[in-house]
Every structure is written in structure tokens, then in C-alpha cells.
Amino acid sequence: MHISLKKEIKQSQSGKAGIIILLVMIAAAVFAPLLSRYDPMQQSTAPLLAPSFTHWLGTNQVGQDIWSQLLYGARTSLMVGFGVGVLSLIPSILFGVSSALIGGIYDKIVMRIADAFIVIPMIMVAILVAAYIRPDLFVLVLLLAALSWQGGARMIRAQALSLKEMGHISAARTFGAGLFYIARKHIVPDLGPILLVEFIYGVKRAVFIEAGLAFLGIGDPMLVSWGTMMRDAMKFSYLNVWVWWLVPAGVALSTTIIGLTFISHAAESVLDPRLRGEVVA
């Protein structure tokens, strides 16, 4: 694949916008302690305050500072997102590439299992499991990664199958290269754009599901989460607190997901050249 992924994303307006959004979110997450004076979990005796110079976005029902909750919420969201994104790539690559190279019965079994998981709505499984085990951050990442490698494995297998037929791989084979060597040297390095798209998909889904579970009240109560903020703010929707409580949390979550969508859309045009050129928005 001789299209530069970096160039492609930079050329697309929305791709650039996506990267800027993501960088802002990462900055908010990393520098959260510098950007706010309050511990997001620390309760105070002043609940439901309106925004002021001391509390930029006011306080919530137990007197926690909403601005610092918003910043630390980015931490939770991105940690779960990136954790799942990275972790789910491992089985995706492992099963995708091995399926393509080994083929036969092994390929059939792996792909049937992957397909089976693709048709089961992942978020429902996540709700059911979370209802029982109330996962903390680490367990949640493991759970979501275990549920989200299947689509990636399929895409990677398809790409690896077409790479496998290429001249340089036949050449490597005639020189006596083993399957593992070919996978490591010739297939995985050429998966570039697919890995990025799959990674972003994984991050996006995980960010969404983390917020969703927290919204349902089955997230980790020790974590600050945009989902929890929206859930708490919803109970006070008859007051005008939604302006500085509900909306910032919802907008932060939506913007993060939109940024990721923009990046993956720009990266997809690398995968499907028919969509390139005139149609890049």
C-alpha cells in the first residue's frame, strides 16, 4: 500500500479537525491537575452552586467541582478507550493474520467464532456482565477488549489474504521463510491503515460503552465519568443546572467520539481508494 496515511489524514479537513479535537482531549486528561484546583472526588458543603470564579462550572449534588470532574472524566474516558483500542488489536492481529496464513479448518473455526460475536450486540453483553461483576477500570478494559477484536480480525484477515498472494511473499517463501517470519516481516508491517482504523473503532466503541455503563449506574463508582455526570445531572433536569452540568459532560463525550469518527473516516479513504479524491470532505 503506497499511499501515505499521514498525508491522507492531513489532506482531509475533517481528519485534521479530528486530530485537533483528540489532542485537546488528551491535553485535558494529562494536565487535569494543573487545570483545576479541586480534587474531583472531594465533596464539599456547597452543593448545586452556579458557576462562579471559584467553581467555573459550579458544583454537583454533593458539592464536587464540575469543571475538575469534566477534566478527570476525560482521563477515564481516554484510558478506557486507548486501553481497549490497543488491547483488542492484539487478538485481532493474532487471529486475523494466523487465519489468513494457516487457512483450512483453523481459519474456518476462527472466522465462525468472530462472525458469531459480530452479530451479538456487544453493548448488551457488556451491560449483563457489568451488572454482575461491577468492573473497575482494568476489568472493564479487559472485558471490552475481549468483546471487540472480532471485526478487526476479519478485516485484517482479508487484507492479509491479499498480501499473501503478492510477489515478494512468494519470493520470501521460496527462500524458505516460515509462516511466523512472513507474518512478522511482510504482513503485519503492511497492515498500517487497517490497524489505525480498527484501533480508532475500538477506542470509539469503548469510550461510548464506558459512558453508557456509567450512565446506567453500573460503572466503577470510584471513577469520575462523563456518563455518571450525565446520569446525576439528569435527575436535576427541572432546574437550570443542566446548562453547566449536563451539557458540558455530554458535549465533551460527543466531541471526543466525533473527533474519532473524523479520523477514522479520513483513514478509511486510504483503505478504499474509490472514495478518495473529490469526495474527501
Next chain:
Amino acid sequence: MLVTGKRNLLTYTIAFVFILALNFLLPRMMPGDPLTAIYGDEALVAMTPALKARLVARFALDQPLWRQFGAYIAALFRGDLGWSYSFNAPVLKVILGALPWTLLVVGTSLILSTILGIVLGIESGWRRGSKIDRAMLAGLMSLNGFPDFFLGLVLLVVFGVLLGIAPLSGALTPYSSLSGQALILDVLKHMALPVAALTIAHLAGGYLLTRNTMITVLKAPFMLTAKAKGLSQNVIKYRHAGRNSMLPVLTMTGISLGRVVAGALFVELVFAYPGVGQLTYQALLSRDYPVIQGVFLMMAVSVLVANFAVDLLYPKLDPRVSHAH
């Protein structure tokens, strides 16, 4: 991106077995008394020893795991999903009571979002590269990023709280005993916001897919033929290009159904709409595990059935597929 594998009965069997196994194993793998995990702490406190013994016998909890699994499957085939303690009724009855509302909202949203997605996709793809196309693409991709429950909350605050033109919660005006036209109007009024939230949140999938295929189809030689024949623009756009662009969206209907159903779980909670989502939330609050399991089983299996039906129907919709075999 479309994941098109040829799925067959085996795939669905694996998925079905996984769903059953998850439902069966989760409560039994939890530390402590499985009865606690199945029914929750609150329910057990109220239980008499005699009732406890009956439940142990019913789930075959005093027997090896594979026998327990047999008992579990046998119960499922009898339509016995267990007993809900918080509702004091059979789980199946509790779920069936909430299901019509969810079907109404999910069905309407799925139809609306599919049709709108296809139409917008055709129009956008037809004008690819133009200002309208770009605006639609950026706009719908952004909407796609809004989680359904946030969209729902925004609609609720704007139309319900600020403007006061939509009801804040429920599916019917309580104690109004309406009938006939007034009743239908009342139902429509209550479902408008939940349906709008779900439709907007799930519009982008069909739109992006249609637009992408449209762009590819428009380059096909038969498009040139159609133009050369002097057909009108609308005939070319909808009958020649549009029809071909619809296929991928229809294959995705099963997957979209899963997403809309999952979305409904959240949106119903926002609007206190008395469907399966609201039920799930109440069950989560009261740790009524049999209900959570029952909802999961029914929803997941319906999504599987829908996917399977679409796979079976697909060759009929696209003659090329059936001839290829």
C-alpha cells in the same frame, strides 16, 4: 466499514450457545452461594427455607454443572425465564408487558432512520463533492458521535422543559382514560421525542453506506447508458443508482437493529418510557438479576433472528448473489 462474511447457520448456533452459556455461567461463577447470585441478596433475605429448597431443586443447584445446564435449557424451552422478586411475577410476563412499547419505538425509529438514511445518502452521493454533500457528510458524521442518551436528554430539555410542547415522561398520559383518536394522538405525542432521538442517532450508518455505494455505482457503465437513453434525472438517481445503493444498507439491517435496540435501552431511561429499557434500569437498581438475564436473552436472540432473516432474504433482494452459487 462493512464486515461482510458469509454467515451461515453455524455462526448463529455459536452465537446462540454463547448467549446461553453466558446467561447460565455468569451467576454460577460468582463467588458465594449461586442462589444469591441468581436472585440477589435482597430476595434471599425474604426467602423461607422451604422456598429456598424448592428453588435449589428447580435449578438443580445441588447437582453437577452439566445437569444444571440441562435443567436451565429445559426451563427455557418451557418459556420459564425465572421469577422476578421486585415485580413479584414471572420474568417472561414482566418482559412481555414492557415489550410492545419498545417494539413500537424501535420499529418506528429503525424504519425512519433507514429510509431517511438511504434518501439522504442517494442525494448526497449524487452531488458528491458539492457544498450540500460536504455539509451533509460533516453534519451527519457529527450527529453520529452523539450518544443516543445525550441526544435524548437534549431533546427532553429543549422540547420538554424549555418549550413545554412535549410530555416529559411515560408512554401515555396517566389516568386520562382516552380512547380512539385521542388515544392514538397521545401515544404519538409521547413517542415523538424517543423516536426522534433514536432516529437521529442511527441515521448516519445507513447514510454513509448508501453514499459510499452511490459514489461507486455512479461510475458504472450502465449509468452512462441510462443517461444516453435520455432518462430523466430522477429515474436515473433513484431507479438505477439508488436501487443498487440500497442493498448494503439492507444487509446491515440486522446489525442496525441490534444498535437501535441497545440505544432504546438508554433512551427509554431518559424519557421514563415504560419499555424494556426502563425495565432493565429498574432491574439494575433493585439487582433483579433474573429480569436482567431475561431481557438480555430475549433482545440478543431477537437480534440474531433478525440477522439470520436478512441473510436468508438477501439472495432474493440481489439476484446476483443467488446466481453466483
